[in-house]
């Protein structure tokens with residue numbers, strides 16, 4: 001059970017909880033993704049998955065662009081060294097101040113989510129005497145078959161412009177002098193392991209391009225978003241996401257026009273597996289029927305289980321190989337009933353003081369941490 005990327009002796013003295021990141025695995029992941037994508041694809045790392053400055057700097061150094069969803073993320077990406085021209089900016093609620101920040105920084109593209117937003121971006125760009133690139137975020141009505149809180153591509157969803165509404169908004173973008181209609185943007189959901197929704201997305205994009213070109217509308221770029229899933233059940237067997245199959249699905253499925261560039265916005269698949277949340281067992285409590293392992297980490301450090309019933313592999317890394325096992329509910333200390341990492345999980349017999357690793361916590365972990373219950377934010381350590 002000590003089969004973990006992090007040697008326990010290197011953090012035995014550290015106070016818990018904390019995040020431990022394997023920089024080696026991050027590098028291998030970035031390299032694998034880059035090779036699989038090929039020289040013509042542009043990958044914009046989705047900053048919202050993990051905005052730790054060290055992680056951002058490594059990803060920027062690897063040549064990736066950034067996908068931002070707020071002014072704060074644009075600041076973080078610029079500070080980490082991302083090239084402003086490789087920043088794309090999505091989000092349904094961009095404020096005027098955030099839009100101006102993007103314009104002034106000279107970001108590569110605004111991914112526009114509504115007709116009203118397009119008008120505001122155009123007005124602010126014209127105030128600055130600039131022409132800005134926009135991509136229209138299209139809601140392709142593809143069911144990603146993922147958890148309802150992380151599906152984004154259905155019509156009844158706050159994200160994107162519905163297919164029926166697209167043509168007039170595209171025409172309006174063409175007519176506005178301060179914007180350049182640069183591309184079409186899509187993002188159908190997250191943690192997709194089955195590639196068929198992506199194949200369906202490709203078919204929708206091909207149809208859409210056909211109907212737009214009939215009306216004389218051509219765009220320079222197609223951005224298919226992110227969402228590639230990772231193996232939460234067995235991160236040691238599959239430490240790197242299946243980038244080959246993912247990129248091949250788009251290469252085979254999309255009919256790009258001459259000169260069109262292809263963009264991706266991967267978040268989770270870049271950073272999930274390189275991070276673990278390391279905690280200690282504070283108490284083992286015997287209920288009437290259940291046994292509880294109570295950790296010093298909870299939903300304040302990793303909210304995914306509480307927020308969308310996500311499962312993470314949990315390991316007792318203090319236990320010795322072959323020790324007897326026991327069924328536990330592994331829970332955090334926060335005063336919410338949903339602060340549970342697993343119900344009826346099988347762990348080696350656990351005692352107060354044991355180190356417990358919650359794996360695959362590199363994406364949507366540290367970045368979603370909160371001070372709820374007046375808890376403090378916890379540090380990250382990097383292992384080479």
Ligand SMILES: *Cc1c(COP(=O)(O)O)cnc(C)c1O
Nearest residue numbers: 046187190226227265266267268
């Ligand atoms: C969240 C998000 C992504 C990244 O999703 P992952 O599942 O982490 O790959 C990409 N694009 C947009 C617009 C997003 O909101």
